[in-house]
Amino acid sequence: MNWMEKELEAMADASLIRSLRACSSIPKCPGYTVRGERALLNLSSNDYLGLSQHPSIIEVMREALLIEGAGSGASRLVTGNRLAYGRLEEALSDWQNCEAALVFANGYMANSGVISALVRRGDVVFSDQLNHASIVDGTILSRAELARYRHNDMEHLRFLLSKYRDKRRKLIVTDAVFSMDGDQAPLHELVLLKHEYGAMLMVDEAHSGGIYGGRGEGLCHELGVQNEVDVHMGTFSKSFGVYGAYVCGSHTLIRWLINKARPLIYSTALPPSLVAGSTKALDLVQTEHWRRERLHEAIMLFRSSLSAAGFDVGAGDSPIVPIIIGDNDMALRFSNALEDEGIAAVAIRPPTVPDGTARIRFSLSAAHTDKELIAATARIRTVGLQLGVLRL
Template sequence: MKSSCVRFRKVFEMLDRYAWLDEDYERLEKQALTRQIRSVDAVLGDRGAWIRVEGKTLLNLSSNNYLGLAHDARLKAAAMEAIELWGTGATASRLVTGSCALYTELEQRLAAWKEREAALVFASGYQANAGVISALVGRGDAVFSDRLNHASIVDGIVQSRAEHYRYRHNDPEHLAYLLEKHKGARRKLIVTDTVFSMDGDTALLPDLVGLRARYGALLMVDEAHAGGVLGERGEGLCHALGLHREIDVIMGTFSKAFGAYGGYICADHSVVRYLATKSRPLIYSTALPPAVIASVLTALTIVMKDAERRKSLQAKAKWLRERLASYGFSVGEGDTPIIPLIIGDNEKTLRYSRKLEEMGIAAVAIRPPTVPAGTSRIRLTVMATHTWAELEWAADQLQSIRADLEGGIG
């Protein structure tokens, strides 16, 4: 009898152990804030414009594949050739034996492309942001971060243990106030996205460069959604504004316009040398597979040379933004391929996303904590490989759905 009671108690304890998780999940469910991972069954064709999700064929308006390179035959051929030569995995971290010769070539080319002394490739953009910030600042230092910066920037600041001061979005006056108030910090770091991933607007870089000089701060920018999209050769917003030499650390990714995976930073030799020694995500992560590095090298050539693809992307994004604004949608400010349809209410945003899927469009609902409370949205993204006919059809579907939903949007 005693052993039966013990077994019963153990079973009860195991059942009760996760009760708090179930309760919290139910709370999130009531707020329309739960998330599910859905399987993409296939990408249809070589443009990346159409996908099949759980048996449904959908026009993909939720991808960061801005230039359509993720399915480019040239990138796939480069990856397969690298697999034959180097195998499928790097087998170790970069500081052990994982940094194959392709890394050296890529970092040299990235530095030349960005017109900086050196570059350093990380296993992901998230790791690059977290690893750079947590290495450059620590206790006694202060980081000044735009309120709408990506989560990887926020997490890097938290890991650094530096004091974190968030300035109002694109408000240089508020940033100046905070810098003045905390000018006694040992080191000061200003960090911002250049293109904000959920709003599609751009940072006020000239103002930030001025404040960098005035307060002796370091300035780091995240070009994840600007790389390949802005600049004469796709270098990003810093180059488009002619400010790339005034930035201490320029970070970017290969998972958006490059159609591959990974992250990188470009900076002076002193910065790169220091990060290679101190950045924990770099030190303790297995290096990217050689096939990924090879595909990135090919993508970099295309990004630099194919200005027409970039112009097509910009023209299509501008057209869709203006068309949706003319229909009465609240699309925010900006001239990038990211077009937010601001709805506000979480449940209504989910209904809108489901309705779009019923009509053949993949457009995901974005809700807190990814965006501030009360600003839930459908985040649309345009690719260079979308056809004009596809975008016109999508705009018409969006208009009809808006009319169907009680109360409209905007």
């Protein structure tokens, strides 16, 4: 197995090697993380609403842990389907105003399971080039043909839909908010194309659930197209601050997934304590509106401050704010320099992003204060000038 060492050396030479770095949280300080003995302002977490350390969620999980035990013991189709699942799925259906819902272990398993259940050999999946890896992998597992359209390019999608119009089943899949760029999918146009070509439409709301919509339902509700989406997927690991994923849709869809989604069928069910925590988080997402309001205030402040400092952060109103560096090594140097300044902001490199687009991906939280963000912007500007990434 010596070939692995050679490949790893080549990755290191290209500044593409990855390693695990230990970190820990600070009680009652969700906007920070600890590395070694240093507390860092956490600008790399997906804890958008600052719920990961909410005392009510922790207490509900503690109570469920004491009553239900540490694990579920089996898959949901055997004996792992505890009562907590039904309560959460009923709450999800009400929240999304849909017929039924189904909880998965995580977003990766939800996407791979749903796509491979809906299409197979002889079908085609139309996927945005910047969709999450789990969407691509789900398509590969399904053995359906993958037709990737240029990012948010509806004319290219139309061309591909026309090219494959005679395929048996056609599935369009898109992120609602793209995880590395923070921009939005053109959902209105996707709905029109779905109807025009008789395709199914699946939207991944992992990075928009909890943030958009009157009750945090997501971007589909914000734009009023929720009833036109056939498969609505989201996660509990970001805005909800817990872990897991959900799929919402028709009764028929959910029955089909229970019988065909292999990651659901052949995986041990989530522990009841996590399911209970997600149920409480769902309630908080809907009732603590101030978290969304605070997050959007932080987004506007941080984006405008970075722009005023001379950085091009593009347009958008999501909590994902990238600074494109380009060179892999420079992105690592930028990240390390920010850590020296007390900021945790991870360098994102290929294959997570396209070649030549290595970046620092900032993620904001409702837990961040204006004072913290203004101070962080000043440090980011200083590092940018020192490294030559930012020029006056």
